[in-house]
Amino acid sequence: MNTKKISSGIWYLLLAGAFVLPFIPGGVGSTFHGHVLTMILLYASMAQSWNIISGYCGQTSFGHAVFFGIGAYGAAMAVVQYNSLPWFGAPLGALAAALVSVLISAPCFRLKGHYFAIATFAIVEIFNRLFMIWDTVGGALGLDYPILDDGWVNFSWSSDKNGYYLGALCLFVLIFGIVRWIESHRMGYYLRAVREGQETAESLGVNSSFVKLSAMALSAGLAGLCGAFFAQYNYRVDPPMVMSLDMSMKFVLITILGGLGTFWGPLLGAAVLIPLQEYTRAYLSHLGSGVDLIIFGLIIIFTMIRQPNGIMGLIRRFTPENEDSAAGDGEN
């Protein structure tokens, strides 16, 4: 009890520190490290949104790039095509992502194992190609942001990028907060019950279709919000960037490397993979293109061979009694 209080106190302190960081001179600003921190927060949030449906509920989706992309296009369309604010586009995009996810998943949840996985690959490919030829959303050229005034109104900063960092931190707190809340409430138990055995869950009165669909909608909507942030940060969207299989795989890999179905897994995965990717890209560029991705690939192979339960699995191995017992072991 006491140790739990202390450890949650430490977490709140760290969080407060993260919020104060940009106000310390040279803390984040527009440095490369600031960029890396922002990316860690963004990718941790994305991975956590994926974790809801695939980790806690056990439905492995390779289609999250579609929802991420719809969110990204929501923000970008509002800004680029309608000269409006991302604050209107982002929620609409997230809502559209949730809606699309329900429409796709309702029939696809009937598919089992690899068949579900391949169906979600195919759906990413369909959306990617449709957006490539859809002129209203910019087609293959994508949407380029105009020059906007800095500030929260446009959610756009050109020189001092503290705003993006704080935005990513808010996104992170929102998504991790939602998942923490779900974990300790009835929905969390429903999700894990469906993961562990759909028939058993149904026999206990859990409406598994409703549980899966609502988890998917939430997961997709949050992924859409992350997409909107990505569009604002990147100042451009195009289908290969936001709506590709490679983007889908990022959701999957970060979560699995950190620990599938665990609360801190997505953050740990992002905190390891993103700096690795960003710094190797920056510092190994003299070795030619692709070296960062070769290292990325080798780490994935090594993790899957040695520790498929990810960093959380590694931590558990060395801490026999863990307080995070509510989380699953990543097997499904």
Add this chain to the structure above:
Amino acid sequence: MMSSFLQVLLDGILNGLVYALVAAGLSMIWGVMDVINFAHGEFLMVGMYVSYWIGFFLNVDPLYSWIAAGIFLFILGAVTYKLIIKNSLGKSAMAPLLATFGLSMVLKNFCMNRFTPNFRILQGTILEGKTLSVGGAILSVPQLATALFALVVLGVLYWMLKKTRLGWAIQATAMDSEAAELMGIKTENIYLLVFGIGGACVGITGGLMTSYLAVYPEVGSLFSLIAFVVVALGGFGSIPGALLAAILIGLVESFSGFYIAAVVKYVAVFAVYIAVILVRPKGLFGW
């Protein structure tokens, strides 16, 4: 009108036969081990590079160098099994899939790094530019040769699975690996062999394809997606299923490309797949 219909039909069938051979190896691995080899498309790319570089440096035509590509990919497949699949199998459902995804990243980016992202086309191959006229339709001979070759390899594979002791052992392992082990089948070796054969099939296809397709590090991506779809559509582990599904996919591709628009052909392919899989969740011939 009639001749364009024939042209589109034959193009679709030829493409479908090539897809069938690409998918056959994937289908076997899936059927026997319940593993999706995500690096399958990159195996194809490696096979193409093998035959390209042999053609480039030693002046050997793809008509012969497919043998080298097949052998190289057999070894690559077996090594992949030994080093990666064997160690990730059974740990979690996702481990082999993601491990092979990691491998695909390594292979793709290694080739990107070493060979640049440029498109490379082998010049002066024996069949280059040759065409054949069938009832008003014009077929490219290299593509026709690859397609016919695919049919032969598939036939040999099918015969091997159905008629030889090795094939029976593979089938037994696919059905129940523990029981097979008890019957004295070394399932470990069967897995190794299946991964090798799967690699060899795709290596042979890649080796032949260099006679009419450009080689570049990303070339495998689309083929591997199509192979996934073909295998899932055909039902796992079924060679005839993969063949029919591949021809169906080839026809959907060529007809939608011609009669609707070239840009929508893969949308149509994947949409048809989704539509079929929703009616028959385990594929056309799956159970």
